[in-house]
Amino acid sequence: xxxxxxxxxxRIRNIITDMARLSESSVFSALEAYExxxxxxxxxxxxxxxxxxxxxxxxxxxxxxxxxxxxxATDLRFxxxxxxxxxxxxxxxxxxxxxxxxxxxxGPLSGCNKHAVSEMAITVRKMILxxxxxxxxxxxxxxxxxxxxxxxxxxxxxxYLRELVSNLSKNSSDEPRCYISNLLILRYLERIxxxxxxxxxxxxxxxxxxxxxxx
Amino acid sequence: MSSSxxxxxxxxxxxxxxxxxxxxxxxxxxxxxxKLSIQNVNAWFGKKHAVKNVSLxxxxxSVTAFIxxxxxxxxxxxxxxxxxxxxxPNARLDGKVILDGFDIYDKSSDSxxxxxxxxxxxxxxxxxxxMSIHDNVAAGLKLNGVRDKKLIRDVVEQSLVSAALWEEVKxxxxxxxxxxxxxxxQRLCLARALAMQPEIxxxxxxxxxxxxxxSSKIEELVQQLKEHLTIIIVTHNMQQAARVSEYTxxxxxxxxxxxxxxxxxxxxxxxxxxxxxxxGRFG
Numbered sequence: 001x002x003x004x005x006x007x008x009x010x011r012i013r014n015i016i017t018d019m020a021r022l023s024e025s026s027v028f029s030a031l032e033a034y035e036x037x038x039x040x041x042x043x044x045x046x047x048x049x050x051x052x053x054x055x056x057x058x059x060x061x062x063x064x065x066x067x068x069x070x071x072x073a074t075d076l077r078f079x080x081x082x083x084x085x086x087x088x089x090x091x092x093x094x095x096x097x098x099x100x101x102x103x104x105x106x107g108p109l110s111g112c113n114k115h116a117v118s119e120m121a122i123t124v125r126k127m128i129l130x131x132x133x134x135x136x137x138x139x140x141x142x143x144x145x146x147x148x149x150x151x152x153x154x155x156x157x158x159x160y161l162r163e164l165v166s167n168l169s170k171n172s173s174d175e176p177r178c179y180i181s182n183l184l185i186l187r188y189l190e191r192i193x194x195x196x197x198x199x200x201x202x203x204x205x206x207x208x209x210x211x212x213x214x215x
Numbered sequence: 216m217s218s219s220x221x222x223x224x225x226x227x228x229x230x231x232x233x234x235x236x237x238x239x240x241x242x243x244x245x246x247x248x249x250k251l252s253i254q255n256v257n258a259w260f261g262k263k264h265a266v267k268n269v270s271l272x273x274x275x276x277s278v279t280a281f282i283x284x285x286x287x288x289x290x291x292x293x294x295x296x297x298x299x300x301x302x303x304p305n306a307r308l309d310g311k312v313i314l315d316g317f318d319i320y321d322k323s324s325d326s327x328x329x330x331x332x333x334x335x336x337x338x339x340x341x342x343x344x345x346m347s348i349h350d351n352v353a354a355g356l357k358l359n360g361v362r363d364k365k366l367i368r369d370v371v372e373q374s375l376v377s378a379a380l381w382e383e384v385k386x387x388x389x390x391x392x393x394x395x396x397x398x399x400x401q402r403l404c405l406a407r408a409l410a411m412q413p414e415i416x417x418x419x420x421x422x423x424x425x426x427x428x429x430s431s432k433i434e435e436l437v438q439q440l441k442e443h444l445t446i447i448i449v450t451h452n453m454q455q456a457a458r459v460s461e462y463t464x465x466x467x468x469x470x471x472x473x474x475x476x477x478x479x480x481x482x483x484x485x486x487x488x489x490x491x492x493x494x495g496r497f498g
Contacts, residue, residue: 073489
Protein backbone atom coordinates (compact mmCIF):
# COMPACT_ATOMS: atom_id res chain seq x y z
CA UNK A 1 0.00 0.00 0.00
CA UNK A 2 1.48 3.38 -0.94
CA UNK A 3 2.20 5.82 1.83
CA UNK A 4 0.34 9.13 1.87
CA UNK A 5 3.70 10.77 1.24
CA UNK A 6 4.09 8.73 -1.96
CA UNK A 7 1.09 10.46 -3.54
CA UNK A 8 2.78 13.82 -3.02
CA UNK A 9 6.16 12.54 -4.21
CA UNK A 10 4.56 11.19 -7.39
CA ARG A 11 2.96 14.55 -8.01
CA ILE A 12 6.22 16.42 -7.51
CA ARG A 13 8.01 13.89 -9.78
CA ASN A 14 5.42 14.45 -12.53
CA ILE A 15 5.79 18.23 -12.35
CA ILE A 16 9.57 17.93 -12.53
CA THR A 17 9.29 15.62 -15.57
CA ASP A 18 7.02 18.17 -17.26
CA MET A 19 9.49 20.93 -16.41
CA ALA A 20 12.38 18.90 -17.81
CA ARG A 21 10.71 18.45 -21.17
CA LEU A 22 9.45 22.03 -21.28
CA SER A 23 12.81 23.54 -20.41
CA GLU A 24 14.58 21.33 -22.94
CA SER A 25 12.08 22.40 -25.61
CA SER A 26 12.45 26.02 -24.57
CA VAL A 27 16.25 26.09 -24.96
CA PHE A 28 16.17 24.14 -28.23
CA SER A 29 13.49 26.46 -29.66
CA ALA A 30 15.49 29.54 -28.67
CA LEU A 31 18.65 28.20 -30.34
CA GLU A 32 16.71 27.25 -33.44
CA ALA A 33 15.14 30.72 -33.58
CA TYR A 34 18.61 32.27 -33.26
CA GLU A 35 20.02 30.12 -36.04
CA UNK A 36 17.07 30.47 -38.41
CA UNK A 37 16.25 34.11 -37.53
CA UNK A 38 12.63 33.16 -36.79
CA UNK A 39 10.38 34.96 -34.34
CA UNK A 40 9.70 32.72 -31.37
CA UNK A 41 9.72 35.33 -28.62
CA UNK A 42 6.03 35.05 -27.65
CA UNK A 43 6.11 31.25 -27.60
CA UNK A 44 9.28 31.11 -25.53
CA UNK A 45 8.03 33.79 -23.16
CA UNK A 46 4.97 31.63 -22.49
CA UNK A 47 7.16 28.59 -21.90
CA UNK A 48 9.40 30.58 -19.55
CA UNK A 49 6.40 31.83 -17.59
CA UNK A 50 4.98 28.32 -17.41
CA UNK A 51 8.31 27.05 -16.04
CA UNK A 52 8.31 29.77 -13.40
CA UNK A 53 4.77 28.86 -12.34
CA UNK A 54 5.69 25.18 -12.16
CA UNK A 55 8.75 26.05 -10.06
CA UNK A 56 6.46 27.81 -7.56
CA UNK A 57 4.20 24.76 -7.58
CA UNK A 58 7.12 22.46 -6.78
CA UNK A 59 8.26 24.70 -3.92
CA UNK A 60 4.74 24.92 -2.46
CA UNK A 61 4.24 21.18 -2.71
CA UNK A 62 7.67 20.46 -1.23
CA UNK A 63 6.95 22.68 1.78
CA UNK A 64 3.55 21.04 2.22
CA UNK A 65 5.04 17.53 2.11
CA UNK A 66 7.73 18.46 4.65
CA UNK A 67 5.18 20.07 6.97
CA UNK A 68 2.64 17.25 6.75
CA UNK A 69 4.73 14.11 6.53
CA UNK A 70 8.19 15.00 7.93
CA UNK A 71 10.00 12.98 5.25
CA UNK A 72 13.47 11.61 5.99
CA ALA A 73 16.42 9.99 4.19
CA THR A 74 15.91 9.45 0.43
CA ASP A 75 12.46 11.07 0.51
CA LEU A 76 13.84 14.20 2.14
CA ARG A 77 16.82 14.37 -0.20
CA PHE A 78 14.51 13.92 -3.18
CA UNK A 79 12.28 16.79 -2.09
CA UNK A 80 15.22 19.12 -1.41
CA UNK A 81 16.72 18.24 -4.78
CA UNK A 82 13.42 18.75 -6.58
CA UNK A 83 13.33 22.34 -5.33
CA UNK A 84 16.83 22.92 -6.68
CA UNK A 85 16.14 21.16 -9.96
CA UNK A 86 12.91 23.11 -10.43
CA UNK A 87 14.89 26.32 -9.98
CA UNK A 88 17.44 25.13 -12.53
CA UNK A 89 14.75 24.33 -15.11
CA UNK A 90 13.09 27.66 -14.51
CA UNK A 91 16.46 29.31 -15.25
CA UNK A 92 16.67 27.32 -18.51
CA UNK A 93 13.38 28.99 -19.48
CA UNK A 94 14.59 32.43 -18.50
CA UNK A 95 17.85 32.12 -20.46
CA UNK A 96 15.91 30.85 -23.48
CA UNK A 97 13.83 33.98 -23.35
CA UNK A 98 16.98 36.10 -22.99
CA UNK A 99 18.43 34.47 -26.11
CA UNK A 100 15.41 35.35 -28.27
CA UNK A 101 15.30 38.77 -26.69
CA UNK A 102 18.84 39.39 -27.99
CA UNK A 103 17.64 38.40 -31.44
CA UNK A 104 14.78 40.89 -31.32
CA UNK A 105 16.81 43.72 -29.75
CA UNK A 106 19.95 43.43 -31.89
CA GLY A 107 18.70 41.50 -34.95
CA PRO A 108 18.60 40.72 -37.73
CA LEU A 109 21.82 38.82 -37.19
CA SER A 110 21.96 36.91 -40.46
CA GLY A 111 25.18 38.71 -41.44
CA CYS A 112 26.98 37.75 -38.25
CA ASN A 113 29.39 34.90 -37.80
CA LYS A 114 27.44 32.48 -35.57
CA HIS A 115 30.07 29.80 -35.45
CA ALA A 116 31.01 30.26 -31.77
CA VAL A 117 27.40 30.07 -30.63
CA SER A 118 26.67 27.05 -32.82
CA GLU A 119 29.74 25.26 -31.51
CA MET A 120 28.82 25.86 -27.88
CA ALA A 121 25.13 25.05 -28.51
CA ILE A 122 26.07 21.52 -29.61
CA THR A 123 27.60 20.78 -26.19
CA VAL A 124 24.89 22.58 -24.23
CA ARG A 125 22.14 20.63 -26.03
CA LYS A 126 23.91 17.38 -25.10
CA MET A 127 24.19 18.57 -21.49
CA ILE A 128 20.49 19.35 -21.26
CA LEU A 129 19.54 15.93 -22.61
CA UNK A 130 22.03 14.21 -20.31
CA UNK A 131 20.80 16.05 -17.21
CA UNK A 132 17.14 15.40 -18.01
CA UNK A 133 17.80 11.71 -18.67
CA UNK A 134 19.94 11.43 -15.53
CA UNK A 135 17.02 12.61 -13.45
CA UNK A 136 14.56 10.26 -15.11
CA UNK A 137 16.82 7.23 -14.84
CA UNK A 138 18.42 8.21 -11.51
CA UNK A 139 21.88 8.00 -13.07
CA UNK A 140 24.54 9.24 -10.67
CA UNK A 141 27.30 8.77 -13.24
CA UNK A 142 26.00 11.71 -15.27
CA UNK A 143 27.44 14.29 -12.85
CA UNK A 144 31.14 13.82 -13.81
CA UNK A 145 30.24 13.72 -17.53
CA UNK A 146 28.32 16.96 -17.18
CA UNK A 147 31.24 18.65 -15.45
CA UNK A 148 33.56 17.52 -18.22
CA UNK A 149 31.24 19.09 -20.81
CA UNK A 150 30.94 22.19 -18.65
CA UNK A 151 34.73 22.55 -18.85
CA UNK A 152 34.42 22.48 -22.65
CA UNK A 153 31.75 25.18 -22.53
CA UNK A 154 33.83 27.36 -20.20
CA UNK A 155 36.85 26.95 -22.47
CA UNK A 156 34.85 28.01 -25.53
CA UNK A 157 33.47 31.01 -23.66
CA UNK A 158 36.89 32.23 -22.54
CA UNK A 159 38.31 31.58 -26.02
CA TYR A 160 35.61 33.76 -27.59
CA LEU A 161 36.18 36.51 -25.05
CA ARG A 162 39.90 36.60 -25.88
CA GLU A 163 39.16 36.64 -29.61
CA LEU A 164 36.67 39.44 -29.11
CA VAL A 165 39.18 41.61 -27.25
CA SER A 166 41.80 40.86 -29.87
CA ASN A 167 39.47 41.71 -32.78
CA LEU A 168 38.25 44.91 -31.13
CA SER A 169 41.81 46.07 -30.64
CA LYS A 170 42.45 45.46 -34.33
CA ASN A 171 39.53 47.73 -35.27
CA SER A 172 37.82 44.86 -37.02
CA SER A 173 35.15 45.80 -39.52
CA ASP A 174 32.63 43.37 -38.00
CA GLU A 175 29.51 45.00 -36.61
CA PRO A 176 29.47 45.55 -32.82
CA ARG A 177 25.96 44.06 -32.60
CA CYS A 178 27.38 40.76 -33.83
CA TYR A 179 29.99 40.76 -31.04
CA ILE A 180 27.48 41.83 -28.42
CA SER A 181 24.82 39.31 -29.45
CA ASN A 182 27.35 36.49 -29.61
CA LEU A 183 28.82 37.43 -26.25
CA LEU A 184 25.40 37.65 -24.58
CA ILE A 185 24.16 34.36 -26.00
CA LEU A 186 27.40 32.59 -25.16
CA ARG A 187 27.03 33.86 -21.62
CA TYR A 188 23.45 32.54 -21.40
CA LEU A 189 24.57 29.17 -22.76
CA GLU A 190 27.39 29.07 -20.26
CA ARG A 191 24.89 29.66 -17.43
CA ILE A 192 22.57 26.96 -18.81
CA UNK A 193 25.55 24.63 -18.81
CA UNK A 194 26.17 25.41 -15.11
CA UNK A 195 22.54 24.67 -14.25
CA UNK A 196 22.69 21.38 -16.16
CA UNK A 197 25.61 20.45 -13.89
CA UNK A 198 23.58 21.38 -10.82
CA UNK A 199 20.81 19.04 -11.99
CA UNK A 200 23.42 16.28 -12.26
CA UNK A 201 24.65 17.17 -8.76
CA UNK A 202 21.12 16.92 -7.38
CA UNK A 203 20.63 13.49 -8.94
CA UNK A 204 23.94 12.38 -7.41
CA UNK A 205 22.82 13.72 -4.02
CA UNK A 206 19.44 11.96 -4.15
CA UNK A 207 21.11 8.63 -4.82
CA UNK A 208 24.18 8.82 -2.60
CA UNK A 209 23.32 11.37 0.08
CA UNK A 210 26.66 13.09 -0.64
CA UNK A 211 27.56 16.20 -2.59
CA UNK A 212 28.90 15.49 -6.04
CA UNK A 213 32.70 14.99 -5.91
CA UNK A 214 33.29 18.07 -8.06
CA UNK A 215 31.47 20.35 -5.60
CA MET B 216 26.21 9.06 46.86
CA SER B 217 26.14 5.89 48.88
CA SER B 218 24.70 5.16 52.28
CA SER B 219 23.17 2.39 54.22
CA UNK B 220 19.69 2.87 55.67
CA UNK B 221 21.10 3.38 59.17
CA UNK B 222 23.50 6.09 58.21
CA UNK B 223 22.21 9.68 58.22
CA UNK B 224 23.15 11.70 55.18
CA UNK B 225 23.84 15.35 55.93
CA UNK B 226 25.05 16.77 52.66
CA UNK B 227 23.66 16.59 49.18
CA UNK B 228 24.53 18.59 46.11
CA UNK B 229 22.82 17.70 42.88
CA UNK B 230 25.15 18.46 40.02
CA UNK B 231 22.41 19.11 37.49
CA UNK B 232 20.96 22.32 38.94
CA UNK B 233 21.44 25.73 37.27
CA UNK B 234 21.13 24.41 33.76
CA UNK B 235 22.52 26.71 31.06
CA UNK B 236 19.68 26.91 28.57
CA UNK B 237 21.96 28.60 26.04
CA UNK B 238 23.79 25.32 25.63
CA UNK B 239 20.61 23.38 24.94
CA UNK B 240 21.29 22.99 21.27
CA UNK B 241 25.02 22.49 21.52
CA UNK B 242 26.10 19.95 18.89
CA UNK B 243 27.46 16.59 19.91
CA UNK B 244 31.20 16.63 20.20
CA UNK B 245 33.24 13.74 18.97
CA UNK B 246 35.68 14.22 21.85
CA UNK B 247 33.05 13.35 24.49
CA UNK B 248 34.12 10.44 26.64
CA UNK B 249 32.30 7.13 26.66
CA LYS B 250 29.98 6.99 29.66
CA LEU B 251 28.46 3.61 28.99
CA SER B 252 29.64 0.73 26.87
CA ILE B 253 27.25 -2.08 26.00
CA GLN B 254 29.33 -5.08 24.94
CA ASN B 255 27.92 -8.19 23.27
CA VAL B 256 24.73 -8.08 25.30
CA ASN B 257 22.23 -10.89 24.81
CA ALA B 258 18.96 -11.00 26.73
CA TRP B 259 16.34 -13.72 26.97
CA PHE B 260 12.84 -14.13 28.35
CA GLY B 261 12.70 -17.87 28.86
CA LYS B 262 13.56 -19.25 25.41
CA LYS B 263 12.82 -16.00 23.60
CA HIS B 264 16.06 -14.34 22.53
CA ALA B 265 15.00 -10.69 22.84
CA VAL B 266 18.35 -8.89 22.44
CA LYS B 267 20.99 -10.42 20.18
CA ASN B 268 24.62 -9.62 20.69
CA VAL B 269 24.24 -5.85 20.85
CA SER B 270 27.30 -3.63 21.29
CA LEU B 271 27.32 0.15 21.37
CA UNK B 272 29.02 3.01 23.19
CA UNK B 273 27.06 5.88 24.70
CA UNK B 274 28.84 9.22 24.98
CA UNK B 275 28.71 11.30 28.12
CA UNK B 276 26.24 14.21 28.18
CA SER B 277 24.57 13.06 25.02
CA VAL B 278 21.04 11.97 24.19
CA THR B 279 20.80 8.61 22.47
CA ALA B 280 17.53 7.33 21.02
CA PHE B 281 16.63 3.67 20.61
CA ILE B 282 14.13 3.23 17.80
CA UNK B 283 12.57 0.23 16.12
CA UNK B 284 9.24 -1.54 15.71
CA UNK B 285 7.36 -3.05 18.64
CA UNK B 286 9.06 -6.15 19.98
CA UNK B 287 12.47 -5.31 18.51
CA UNK B 288 14.15 -5.39 21.93
CA UNK B 289 14.74 -1.72 22.56
CA UNK B 290 12.97 -1.59 25.93
CA UNK B 291 14.61 -4.87 26.96
CA UNK B 292 18.01 -3.42 26.09
CA UNK B 293 17.15 -0.31 28.11
CA UNK B 294 16.24 -2.47 31.09
CA UNK B 295 19.54 -4.33 30.77
CA UNK B 296 21.35 -1.04 31.31
CA UNK B 297 20.20 -0.60 34.92
CA UNK B 298 19.77 -4.27 35.83
CA UNK B 299 16.00 -4.19 35.69
CA UNK B 300 15.88 -7.02 33.17
CA UNK B 301 17.08 -9.52 35.77
CA UNK B 302 14.06 -8.69 37.95
CA UNK B 303 11.72 -10.34 35.44
CA PRO B 304 11.04 -14.05 36.15
CA ASN B 305 12.80 -16.38 33.65
CA ALA B 306 14.82 -13.51 32.24
CA ARG B 307 18.56 -13.88 31.76
CA LEU B 308 21.37 -11.95 30.20
CA ASP B 309 24.98 -12.24 29.14
CA GLY B 310 27.50 -9.70 27.94
CA LYS B 311 28.86 -6.62 29.65
CA VAL B 312 27.47 -3.20 30.46
CA ILE B 313 30.41 -1.01 31.39
CA LEU B 314 29.62 2.16 33.33
CA ASP B 315 32.67 4.42 33.72
CA GLY B 316 34.94 1.44 33.19
CA PHE B 317 33.13 -0.84 35.64
CA ASP B 318 30.92 -3.76 34.60
CA ILE B 319 27.56 -3.32 36.30
CA TYR B 320 27.04 -7.09 36.10
CA ASP B 321 30.29 -7.82 37.93
CA LYS B 322 29.74 -10.01 40.99
CA SER B 323 30.93 -7.20 43.26
CA SER B 324 28.43 -4.77 41.79
CA ASP B 325 25.55 -3.52 43.96
CA SER B 326 22.26 -3.60 42.04
CA UNK B 327 20.64 -0.91 44.22
CA UNK B 328 23.63 1.38 43.72
CA UNK B 329 23.42 0.86 39.95
CA UNK B 330 19.77 1.90 39.99
CA UNK B 331 20.71 5.06 41.88
CA UNK B 332 23.35 5.93 39.31
CA UNK B 333 21.09 5.03 36.40
CA UNK B 334 17.60 6.42 36.87
CA UNK B 335 14.54 5.55 34.85
CA UNK B 336 11.34 7.20 33.70
CA UNK B 337 8.64 4.91 32.36
CA UNK B 338 6.09 5.07 29.59
CA UNK B 339 3.11 5.73 31.84
CA UNK B 340 3.46 8.24 34.68
CA UNK B 341 3.56 6.19 37.88
CA UNK B 342 3.61 8.44 40.94
CA UNK B 343 3.28 6.58 44.25
CA UNK B 344 -0.49 6.72 44.59
CA UNK B 345 -0.76 7.29 48.33
CA MET B 346 1.98 9.91 48.52
CA SER B 347 1.93 13.68 48.26
CA ILE B 348 3.85 15.53 45.57
CA HIS B 349 6.61 16.28 48.07
CA ASP B 350 6.86 12.71 49.32
CA ASN B 351 6.93 11.29 45.80
CA VAL B 352 10.09 13.25 45.09
CA ALA B 353 11.56 12.62 48.53
CA ALA B 354 10.84 8.89 48.57
CA GLY B 355 14.18 7.80 47.13
CA LEU B 356 16.13 10.07 49.43
CA LYS B 357 14.39 8.73 52.52
CA LEU B 358 14.94 5.17 51.39
CA ASN B 359 18.61 6.00 51.10
CA GLY B 360 18.87 7.31 54.62
CA VAL B 361 18.53 11.04 54.17
CA ARG B 362 16.84 12.38 57.31
CA ASP B 363 17.72 16.09 57.28
CA LYS B 364 14.36 17.76 56.61
CA LYS B 365 15.86 20.98 55.26
CA LEU B 366 18.11 19.03 52.95
CA ILE B 367 15.16 16.98 51.72
CA ARG B 368 13.11 20.15 51.17
CA ASP B 369 15.95 21.70 49.17
CA VAL B 370 16.45 18.62 47.01
CA VAL B 371 12.70 18.30 46.39
CA GLU B 372 12.56 21.93 45.30
CA GLN B 373 15.63 21.65 43.11
CA SER B 374 14.35 18.45 41.52
CA LEU B 375 10.96 19.98 40.80
CA VAL B 376 12.65 23.09 39.37
CA SER B 377 14.78 20.92 37.10
CA ALA B 378 11.70 18.99 36.02
CA ALA B 379 10.01 22.33 35.23
CA LEU B 380 7.20 21.55 37.69
CA TRP B 381 8.09 23.75 40.65
CA GLU B 382 6.13 26.83 39.61
CA GLU B 383 3.01 24.74 39.04
CA VAL B 384 3.06 22.83 42.34
CA LYS B 385 5.04 24.91 44.84
CA UNK B 386 1.87 25.78 46.79
CA UNK B 387 0.44 22.26 46.61
CA UNK B 388 3.32 20.10 47.76
CA UNK B 389 1.16 18.28 50.29
CA UNK B 390 -1.51 17.36 47.75
CA UNK B 391 -1.56 13.88 46.24
CA UNK B 392 0.70 13.29 43.23
CA UNK B 393 -2.13 11.48 41.55
CA UNK B 394 -4.12 14.72 41.46
CA UNK B 395 -1.82 16.18 38.82
CA UNK B 396 -2.47 16.05 35.07
CA UNK B 397 -0.78 13.31 33.01
CA UNK B 398 1.99 15.63 31.81
CA UNK B 399 2.58 16.95 35.33
CA UNK B 400 2.64 13.41 36.72
CA GLN B 401 5.32 12.47 34.20
CA ARG B 402 7.41 15.50 35.21
CA LEU B 403 6.86 14.50 38.84
CA CYS B 404 8.30 11.07 38.00
CA LEU B 405 11.19 12.81 36.29
CA ALA B 406 11.75 14.93 39.44
CA ARG B 407 11.66 11.74 41.51
CA ALA B 408 14.36 10.22 39.32
CA LEU B 409 16.45 13.42 39.37
CA ALA B 410 16.32 13.61 43.17
CA MET B 411 18.61 10.58 43.26
CA GLN B 412 21.20 12.55 41.27
CA PRO B 413 21.61 9.90 38.59
CA GLU B 414 24.44 10.02 36.06
CA ILE B 415 22.40 8.33 33.37
CA UNK B 416 18.68 8.73 32.80
CA UNK B 417 16.78 6.04 30.92
CA UNK B 418 13.45 7.12 29.44
CA UNK B 419 11.11 4.47 28.10
CA UNK B 420 8.66 6.16 25.71
CA UNK B 421 8.23 8.98 28.22
CA UNK B 422 5.76 10.98 26.15
CA UNK B 423 3.63 8.30 24.54
CA UNK B 424 0.80 8.91 27.00
CA UNK B 425 1.05 12.71 26.88
CA UNK B 426 -0.54 15.42 24.75
CA UNK B 427 1.69 17.46 22.37
CA UNK B 428 2.21 20.34 24.82
CA UNK B 429 3.19 18.06 27.70
CA SER B 430 5.38 16.08 25.27
CA SER B 431 7.24 19.15 24.10
CA LYS B 432 7.90 20.15 27.73
CA ILE B 433 9.52 16.78 28.34
CA GLU B 434 11.57 17.15 25.13
CA GLU B 435 12.78 20.59 26.22
CA LEU B 436 13.73 19.15 29.60
CA VAL B 437 15.72 16.40 27.91
CA GLN B 438 17.72 19.06 26.09
CA GLN B 439 18.42 20.90 29.34
CA LEU B 440 19.21 17.85 31.42
CA LYS B 441 21.75 16.44 28.98
CA GLU B 442 24.13 19.18 30.10
CA HIS B 443 24.60 17.22 33.30
CA LEU B 444 23.28 13.76 32.50
CA THR B 445 23.65 11.13 29.85
CA ILE B 446 20.22 10.28 28.50
CA ILE B 447 18.95 7.24 26.63
CA ILE B 448 15.41 7.43 25.33
CA VAL B 449 13.27 4.73 23.77
CA THR B 450 10.70 6.18 21.44
CA HIS B 451 8.27 5.07 18.76
CA ASN B 452 8.03 8.62 17.55
CA MET B 453 10.62 9.05 14.81
CA GLN B 454 10.30 12.81 14.78
CA GLN B 455 10.91 12.86 18.51
CA ALA B 456 14.10 10.84 18.07
CA ALA B 457 15.16 13.26 15.32
CA ARG B 458 14.40 16.28 17.49
CA VAL B 459 15.93 15.33 20.81
CA SER B 460 18.80 12.93 20.21
CA GLU B 461 22.33 13.27 18.93
CA TYR B 462 22.76 9.54 18.36
CA THR B 463 20.22 7.01 17.21
CA UNK B 464 20.28 3.22 17.41
CA UNK B 465 17.88 1.33 15.16
CA UNK B 466 16.96 -2.17 16.34
CA UNK B 467 15.07 -4.89 14.54
CA UNK B 468 14.20 -8.40 15.76
CA UNK B 469 16.58 -8.03 18.69
CA UNK B 470 19.55 -6.94 16.60
CA UNK B 471 21.21 -3.57 16.41
CA UNK B 472 20.94 -2.73 12.72
CA UNK B 473 22.50 0.73 12.65
CA UNK B 474 23.92 3.15 15.20
CA UNK B 475 25.10 6.56 14.12
CA UNK B 476 24.68 10.28 14.61
CA UNK B 477 20.99 11.14 14.40
CA UNK B 478 21.54 13.57 11.54
CA UNK B 479 23.07 10.80 9.46
CA UNK B 480 20.43 8.22 10.38
CA UNK B 481 17.65 10.56 9.26
CA UNK B 482 19.37 12.13 6.25
CA UNK B 483 21.43 9.32 4.88
CA UNK B 484 21.15 5.95 6.64
CA UNK B 485 23.61 3.32 5.47
CA UNK B 486 21.38 0.29 5.89
CA UNK B 487 18.39 -0.30 3.65
CA UNK B 488 16.39 -1.67 6.59
CA UNK B 489 16.92 1.57 8.52
CA UNK B 490 15.83 3.62 5.52
CA UNK B 491 12.68 1.52 5.13
CA UNK B 492 11.77 1.80 8.79
CA UNK B 493 12.31 5.52 9.27
CA UNK B 494 10.54 6.40 6.04
CA GLY B 495 7.53 4.20 6.83
CA ARG B 496 8.10 1.62 4.09
CA PHE B 497 8.01 -1.34 6.46
CA GLY B 498 5.68 -4.29 6.15
